[in-house]
Amino acid sequence: MTTAFEEVMAVRGEGMPSDGAVQITGEDPVFATPFKIGETCAAVLGGIGVAVSDLWQLKTGRAQTCTIDVRHAAAALRSTAYAERPDANGKWRTIVSDAHMAMRQITQPWPTRDGRWFLPHFGLPNLRERVLGVLGCEPTPQSVSAAVGTWNAMDLEAAIDEARACGATVRTNAEWMAHPHGQVLAAKPIVEIIKIGDSEPEPMPAGERPLSGIRALDLTRILAGPIAARTLAEHGAEVMMVTAEGLPQIPEHVIDTSHGKRSCYLDLASADGAAQLKALVRGADVFSQGYRPGVMEKLGFGPEDLARERPGIICTSISCFGADGPLSHRAGWEQVAQTVTGICHEGLPDRPGLLPAAATDYTTGYLAAYGVLLALAKRAQEGGSYLVRVSLCQSGMFIYRQGKVGYENDDVGLSPAELDSLRVHSETAAGPLRHLGPVLQLSETQPRWQRTTPVLGGDAPDWSSPVAGNAAAE
Numbered sequence: 001m002t003t004a005f006e007e008v009m010a011v012r013g014e015g016m017p018s019d020g021a022v023q024i025t026g027e028d029p030v031f032a033t034p035f036k037i038g039e040t041c042a043a044v045l046g047g048i049g050v051a052v053s054d055l056w057q058l059k060t061g062r063a064q065t066c067t068i069d070v071r072h073a074a075a076a077l078r079s080t081a082y083a084e085r086p087d088a089n090g091k092w093r094t095i096v097s098d099a100h101m102a103m104r105q106i107t108q109p110w111p112t113r114d115g116r117w118f119l120p121h122f123g124l125p126n127l128r129e130r131v132l133g134v135l136g137c138e139p140t141p142q143s144v145s146a147a148v149g150t151w152n153a154m155d156l157e158a159a160i161d162e163a164r165a166c167g168a169t170v171r172t173n174a175e176w177m178a179h180p181h182g183q184v185l186a187a188k189p190i191v192e193i194i195k196i197g198d199s200e201p202e203p204m205p206a207g208e209r210p211l212s213g214i215r216a217l218d219l220t221r222i223l224a225g226p227i228a229a230r231t232l233a234e235h236g237a238e239v240m241m242v243t244a245e246g247l248p249q250i251p252e253h254v255i256d257t258s259h260g261k262r263s264c265y266l267d268l269a270s271a272d273g274a275a276q277l278k279a280l281v282r283g284a285d286v287f288s289q290g291y292r293p294g295v296m297e298k299l300g301f302g303p304e305d306l307a308r309e310r311p312g313i314i315c316t317s318i319s320c321f322g323a324d325g326p327l328s329h330r331a332g333w334e335q336v337a338q339t340v341t342g343i344c345h346e347g348l349p350d351r352p353g354l355l356p357a358a359a360t361d362y363t364t365g366y367l368a369a370y371g372v373l374l375a376l377a378k379r380a381q382e383g384g385s386y387l388v389r390v391s392l393c394q395s396g397m398f399i400y401r402q403g404k405v406g407y408e409n410d411d412v413g414l415s416p417a418e419l420d421s422l423r424v425h426s427e428t429a430a431g432p433l434r435h436l437g438p439v440l441q442l443s444e445t446q447p448r449w450q451r452t453t454p455v456l457g458g459d460a461p462d463w464s465s466p467v468a469g470n471a472a473a474e
Contacts, residue, residue: 004036004043004402011191012050012374021053021063022046026070027405031413034404035343037359038074044366045073045440051373052210052235056445058380059204065443072422072439075414077357080256082419083435092434095252103128106144107335109170109344109352116153117352119339120144121166121332123222124248130165166331170352173342173400182341184325185391190398191371193378196303197385199311204380209236209445214376215463216286217242217277218261222250223334223358224392225290225318226257227365232286232372233260234438234447238463240280242266245457254456256435259426260449265457268299276461277301281310283463286372288316293328307385314375315387316368322391332392334361341396346404356413364395426452 002010005024009016024046030038049066057063075082084092109117122128122139132139134156137147148156153169160167176182205213214237218229221243233239239261243249267273281287287306289296296302303315317323320332337360338344339352347353371388378386414422424437430453438447 004040004398005046007190007398008043008047008370009050011189011193011371012047017050017053021065022049023065023067024070025067028070028074029405029407030071030074031356032407032409033355033357034346034407035355035359035399036402036405037077037355037357037363037399038070040399040402041077041359041363041366042068042070042073044363044370045076047370048231048366048373049440049442051370051377052442052445054377055204055373055380056210058377059206059210062444064445067441068439071414071418074357075419075422075436076439077359077362078413079362079436080252082423083252083256083433085431085433095255095433097252100250100252102139105141106139108141108354109339110145110148112148112151112153112156112169114152117170117345118148118151118153118156119168119170119335119344120148120160121336123166123250123333126248127165127331130163131160131167134159134163134165161330164331166333166336168332168336168339170345171340171342172345176341176397181321181325181327181393182397185322185394185397188322188394190390190394191367191374192387192389193371193375194387194389195378195384196315196387197307197311199379199383199385201381201383202312202379204376207236211235211237214238214286215240215284216288216372217280217284218288219243220288220290220318221247222253223257223361224364224368224390225288225316226253227362228316228318228368228372229261229288230257230259230449231366231369233449233451234440235445236450237286238262240264240284240459240461240463241454242277242280242461243456244268249456255430255433255453258453258456259435260451261454262451262459263454263456264459264461266461268301274300278309280461280463281306281313284310284313285376286314286316288318288368288372290318292331293317293319293323303385303387311385312379312383313385314372314379315385316372317387317389318364318368318391320392322394323389334358334392337392337396341393342400343396359399360392360395363399364390364392367395428452429455429458
């Protein structure tokens with residue numbers, strides 16, 4: 001059986017790294033789940049370490065070694081849950097809001113009339129209203145459960161899709177693998193790196209960090225895309241987060257996934273906003289987006305458009321269902337990917353249940369960053385523009401095929417002392433924050449963020465503009 005790390009290395013296409021280059025310690029379970037989410041994430045982080053070492057060797061002639069602890073990798077899959085800020089009495093409290101906790105209580109699998117289970121997703125206000133409109137219920141567990149129970153599962157899935165909302169029928173893994181969409185994804189690697197244009201080779205810029213001089217545009221939200229861009233920032237990239245004023249967000253995820261970035265507002269539907277983004281593109285190396293397939297093409301920012309505007313650009317597309325297949329048009333979230341790929345079906349001993357961590361989201365984000373790093377190496381040596389594609393469902397399938405372990409229902413994960421050893425302290429524009437730092441360890445260029453989490457929209461859409469809130473995390 002191919003291990004998770006071997007599958008990650010297969011994307012790199014250069015065989016396994018030399019002995020001692022990567023050290024992964026520990027094993028699952030870390031949390032109360034039979035799925036090997038910590039080990040799978042550690043394998044991807046090990047791949048990132050190898051890819052960063054490749055780029056460092058291109059710049060300096062020196063390779064690096066990397067280490068990752070499975071327990072720390074598992075903690076990284078719940079990083080927002082471990083971020084804290086002080087209350088009025090100076091006591092550190094989680095940043096996760098009561099509203100978010102209430103959303104999670106109803107974004108669960110519920111039994112349907114035909115004996116199946118269905119998970120409706122209530123992640124953002126606009127999507128929540130669409131789901132409630134289909135169900136005709138109140139946003140409470142009792143009301144949602146009763147409403148779902150009046151539907152046959154596949155009929156409800158079709159109605160949710162028609163309303164351009166989010167939700168899915170709980171499937172077994174065998175059912176998913178037999179589905180035409182599952183078969184499309186099964187034929188693809190966990191990360192697709194596709195050459196989309198020719199350009200001259202671009203050596204890695206000089207600088208004291210692996211990604212010094214690399215600029216990335218982050219047009220993503222919640223959660224995989226921001227993690228991908230945050231990972232690039234860990235290794236020295238300059239990241240500009242681009243969003244629109246008033247676009248729905250989950251504040252705690254913005255806080256925790258924006259370390260190291262700048263943030264600006266642009267209205268891409270306006271001529272001025274589109275022109276400003278094109279100016280940013282001309283100065284960028286990476287363009288990452290997480291919209292439904294076809295949306296960016298309609299705005300004039302599809303991969304081919306970007307490659308013409310900036311030859312040599314690395315485009316990253318992050319979605320739930322992937323770019324191809326009969327379900328590719330659907331939006332989705334972490335929970336939806338778990339639901340369709342079989343993870344949710346086997347989540348609890350007696351009923352479907354979600355993972356105790358956002359494993360498909362974070363794993364997908366790290367895989368996207370890994371693909372970008374590999375594409376940067378290709379560009380440095382061969383030239384070209386590249387498209388990197390990842391999806392939450394592909395990551396769910398990746399996690400599923402690693403197999404399972406036994407676990408105890410009272411497994412609580414990391415101890416407070418372990419978590420404290422992983423946390424860093426940041427002075428942000430919104431006040432003090434303590435949160436998980438990067439968990440990957442490198443021998444020469446230790447990952448870190450040079451900037452704290454920014455004010456959303458607090459920077460000008462200009463690479464040369466002064467940076468707001470440029471304090472470093474310690």
